[in-house]
Amino acid sequence: MMRIGEKLGRYFSLVSLSSVLLITVLSNIGMNVFFTTYLRSSQESDDQAIAEYTRELLTEEGSLDEQDLMSIEHYAFTMKAEVILENEEKEVILSTREPIEDMGNSKDTQNYMDPEKFSYREYTYGKDRTMYIGRSKSVFSASPDRKFLLTINFIYLLSAVISLIIGMLLRNRIKGIFLRPIYAIQDNARRIEEGEYQLVENVNTDTVELDELAGSIKKMALRLQNQEILRRRLTADIAHELRTPLSTVNSHLEAFIDGVWEPTPERLVLLQDEIRRLTSLIRDLGDLSYMESGEIRLAMSKVNLTELITNIMDGFEPLFLSDGKILLDDLAKDVFVYGDSDRLNQVLVNILSNALKYTDEGDSVEVVLREKKKTAEIIIKDNGIGIEKKDIPYVFERFYRSDLSRNRSTGGKGIGLTITRSLVEAHQGTIEVESESGKGTTMTIILPLYTAPE
Ligand SMILES: Nc1ncnc2c1ncn2[C@@H]1O[C@H](COP(=O)(O)OP(=O)(O)OP(=O)(O)O)[C@@H](O)[C@H]1O
Numbered sequence: 001m002m003r004i005g006e007k008l009g010r011y012f013s014l015v016s017l018s019s020v021l022l023i024t025v026l027s028n029i030g031m032n033v034f035f036t037t038y039l040r041s042s043q044e045s046d047d048q049a050i051a052e053y054t055r056e057l058l059t060e061e062g063s064l065d066e067q068d069l070m071s072i073e074h075y076a077f078t079m080k081a082e083v084i085l086e087n088e089e090k091e092v093i094l095s096t097r098e099p100i101e102d103m104g105n106s107k108d109t110q111n112y113m114d115p116e117k118f119s120y121r122e123y124t125y126g127k128d129r130t131m132y133i134g135r136s137k138s139v140f141s142a143s144p145d146r147k148f149l150l151t152i153n154f155i156y157l158l159s160a161v162i163s164l165i166i167g168m169l170l171r172n173r174i175k176g177i178f179l180r181p182i183y184a185i186q187d188n189a190r191r192i193e194e195g196e197y198q199l200v201e202n203v204n205t206d207t208v209e210l211d212e213l214a215g216s217i218k219k220m221a222l223r224l225q226n227q228e229i230l231r232r233r234l235t236a237d238i239a240h241e242l243r244t245p246l247s248t249v250n251s252h253l254e255a256f257i258d259g260v261w262e263p264t265p266e267r268l269v270l271l272q273d274e275i276r277r278l279t280s281l282i283r284d285l286g287d288l289s290y291m292e293s294g295e296i297r298l299a300m301s302k303v304n305l306t307e308l309i310t311n312i313m314d315g316f317e318p319l320f321l322s323d324g325k326i327l328l329d330d331l332a333k334d335v336f337v338y339g340d341s342d343r344l345n346q347v348l349v350n351i352l353s354n355a356l357k358y359t360d361e362g363d364s365v366e367v368v369l370r371e372k373k374k375t376a377e378i379i380i381k382d383n384g385i386g387i388e389k390k391d392i393p394y395v396f397e398r399f400y401r402s403d404l405s406r407n408r409s410t411g412g413k414g415i416g417l418t419i420t421r422s423l424v425e426a427h428q429g430t431i432e433v434e435s436e437s438g439k440g441t442t443m444t445i446i447l448p449l450y451t452a453p454e
């Protein structure tokens, strides 16, 4: 394991070093190739100039005397070329180089040539006369050329060193730019690990990915914090739900045993109600764990949602009437979905019970059913007590009951919507809530429409 800063630093040095190296090598090669071709072509035109010069001298004078040969030699010298001139008899009349071996007076051209070090070009001049112009095989033999190449390479070396230094300096800056936020995020993760969600801090960075990561971690902390709050509240709520009916039953039984109260049928019915409440709570809990296990089995068939809703509303009508509330409907005809009619029934009963429970006398509830883009949309809108903003995100959580509803005499368990959402999702649907405290609540359920099998 290596710290990220160290790793980053190493890679950065490696990359900057190798790129400088690569540039040096490549441009050296490029320079050499370019420079060689340049030198060679300029040498060639120099050679032609020498040959031309020789030809001109010969045509002007008819033959070459000492003076002419000296000026050719001089000319060759300024062009840094080796020249060997032959006369018509193929004898050497001028060579800028001494013969290789001391061959006395030999006039043989071969004696003046050094093919290992020089390459020769042949030119004719006059009638049947040949001249050879030799050039060093290594292009950079002449010291100014070599000096030029050395200077260029020195500049490369210098720039390599400078860019390495810049790299070192940048390396530290880059470490600062990337690592500071990473360490801050790491600190946040550690705080979450220790359960100190509220200590998670904002991370300042202008790097997109790091900003997103920091954001996700912060959201995760908030979520975990909420879960933690819910978990505590859940335990308290279950205890409360169980304690109330049990203590009612207990106090009644004590009164019967002590002979304070007669166990009249009315009193026994009251006890039975409490026991029913407990039983239904336990049944709901069982339902919930079954549904949340993901093993929920639906008896699917083509369901006429319009009929289903009409029937449920007929059942609710008297309850609304007796409470002095209004139940309205606006249902599209024959909307079909593919689903489990008992479960869909349960969904609507849960939501309508809530609408009934959380409205006051004179309030109204409207159920709308319509088709919208291959979906069936069911909207149940009431103008009852509403839900406070802070409670909205939690109404689908187990046992969650807003403080507004807790204050009402109509005891609920806070499970209805949890079950409802599981069922809707098992039908590939969605359920959403919109609400404003004091103004009312709108529940929107969207289910995929029935499509005939192909
Ligand atoms: N139509 C509504 N108007 C106002 N508040 C609502 C409405 N529907 C749901 N709520 C809020 O959401 C909470 C959760 O609803 P849910 O149906 O899960 O539980 P419940 O009605 O309290 O109990 P039960 O499990 O018996 O249905 C309610 O306690 C209430 O605070």
Ligand SMILES: [Mg+2]
Pocket (backbone or CB within 6 Å): 350, 353, 354, 412, 414, 415, 416, 417
């Ligand atoms: Mg309910």
